[in-house]
Amino acid sequence: METKNVVAVVTVGDRYVGTLPAFDADRVWWAEIEDVTAQLDTVLGFRTVVLRLLDVDSAEAMRGGRVVYHVQADSEPAPGVLDPAENEWSKGLSRPEPHRASWAEVDGPQRMIEWAGDILGTTQGWAQVKTWNLSCLVRFSGAWAKATSPFCGVDADIIQRVQQYDAQLGPAVLGVDLDRRWSLLAHAPGIDCWEPDAATVDNILTRWVAVQAALSTEDLGTPSLLPSGLSGHLTRMLDGEAGAQLTATEKAQARELVEALPGIVAELDESGLPITLVHGDFHPGNWRSDGSTRMVVDWADSFAGHPATDLRRLYDWLPPEKREHAATVWAAAWKRHLPDSEPLRALGPMRVIAALTGSVLYQKFLDNIEPSERVYHEGDPAAGIRSALIG
Known part of the structure; x- marks a missing residue:
């Protein structure tokens, strides 16, 4: 059975706090990280988000193998949970990168989560489902928040154009921030x-x-x-x-x-x-x-x-x-x-x-x-x- 072997390089804010020993995740696609953060939340004792991919040992169809993520935790875990030693991935975490996605920056996903929560009236029950170079996707009860790259479209903006002529062809738009390229969409049933x-x-x-x-x-x-x-x-x-x-x-x-x-x-x-x-x-x-x-x-x-x-x-x-x-x-x-x-x-x-x-x-x-x-x-x-x- 194919597996994805995850290495989590963890920061609190922009401060490196350690690396978690490798563990297996059920969802083998690199961009799908809901089960990754669920395991990390349990092990670390705090909510986590995946910011970006740091390294893989296989380029096989975007899936499987060892995958290294930069993970941000809400607070520092208990002593002994992480290996605090610097490693090949931790040393470059703070290096600026002009093409870095906004949600791959420290606090990037949290900013979108808070924005969506203000519209929905709550941030309870959110789950980061996917993150990669094209988008970051967060699920809420009955809604999805999505951030997209500057070279992609903004889902809510495009859907609103489509809905001028077919109101049901795309999900209902609950919110949009064109400057930050954020969309908040109602869940599409089925x-x-x-x-x-x-x-x-x-x-x-x-x-x-x-x-x-x-x-x-x-x-x-x-x-x-x-x-x-x-x-x-x-x-x-x-x-x-x-x-x-x-x-x-x-x-x-x-x-x-x-x-x-x-x-x-x-x-x-x-x-x-x-x-x-x-x-x-x-x-x-x-x-x-x-x-x-x-x-x-x-x-x-x-x-x-x-x-x-x-x-x-x-x-x-x-x-x-x-x-x-x-x-x-x-x-x-x-x-x-x-x-x-x-x-x-x-x-x-x-x-x-x-x-x-x-x-x-x-x-x-x-x-x-x-x-x-x-x-x-x-x-x-x-x-x-x-x-x-x-x-």
Whole structure:
């Protein structure tokens, strides 16, 4: 059975107080830390939060192996609980890092917890569920607080734009702080739809296309990642870290792809679909359903781009026998809003466009996160380029 072996390097405030001997956590994904803090709270006798990842001994799919976290405790534990000796991780804890996430700073999660508590009227029962370079997620009774990085969207802000046209497609917004990039959202009822039935696919796709069609005429106020700009992005990646990870043959083929991209984008444009809001991570695990209410969560990867990007992301997660149905529903929905469009013509070129779009997004992550967190995404831009070469 796969395990995550946790080493906790503990501070009280910004003062190092010791390192806890390694222990096993049930949840193997590095970013999932609710069971980690639960064990730490018990052992140390005080509430704790995980600030950031310090080190891992494996880059295997963001999971398992030995994982070292910087943990902040509310107060100093009893003598003998921690090893107070300095170690390779404790010596660098106070070193400034320009790309450090706000919630990875000392007291960072607590500031968001207190803000959410002021809105909810209580901070009782909170639990930090996830933290990594893209977000920090804290659960309250009936609500979720989320912080996102400057290079990501603010969930509440994007959801409010979506809810102008479909009030139930995203969770209710309870609070938002755009400057600090904090969202407070009502709990989305039901379960994640990792294996969606046909009714759920029909419902979500039809409603989302309607919202995208409406938003296509608006100034979205979000970052843009347009197919027309991919040639420039790909050229820069080939000259950098991603290019160094490709073989000589792959790099030569990618250079040829740069030259071919204008034609691929022109083919995409022949579908007649507009630039609009793209969810960015439109897999069914980000859909929630209780059997009657269906909504989409996790909007921080949204950008202005081509709407077929979302269908391609869905394709990556649906079993092959369900993909044709999804494409049919999606195309019919677009035809209702844009009768002269030919949505299915977008699917061929989108095999290349979506792979490159993902590659650019991963490169953006790598360019804007602190060194110890790069392990989550190293190799992803090059992998996206390889996928685009396959088509």
